[in-house]
Amino acid sequence: MRRPPLSSRAMQNILPILIADIPEALIELCGVNLLERLLRILQRLGFRRAIVFSTTPEIVGAELAKRSWPGTHNCGSCFERN
Numbered sequence: 001m002r003r004p005p006l007s008s009r010a011m012q013n014i015l016p017i018l019i020a021d022i023p024e025a026l027i028e029l030c031g032v033n034l035l036e037r038l039l040r041i042l043q044r045l046g047f048r049r050a051i052v053f054s055t056t057p058e059i060v061g062a063e064l065a066k067r068s069w070p071g072t073h074n075c076g077s078c079f080e081r082n
Contacts, residue, residue: 018050022059053081
């Protein structure tokens with residue numbers, strides 16, 4: 001049985017920040033890359049947006065643009081990290 005997500009009101013004031021560097025972030029585990037898996041976990045916890053920092057924002061951004069099979073996660077933005 002699925003638990004209901006945490007209070008959406010509490011989640012409105014929190015924005016997760018992820019650091020996703022290639023190639024570690026895109027390693028696949030059982031057909032799902034680690035970044036996608038983390039975004040799915042955040043979604044189940046009630047988050048609807050996240051910021052992703054990466055040293056390779058073009059690659060990570062392209063991966064984020066692909067729709068996953070749940071197709072409902074909405075990651076905010078991918079930014080370059082120095």
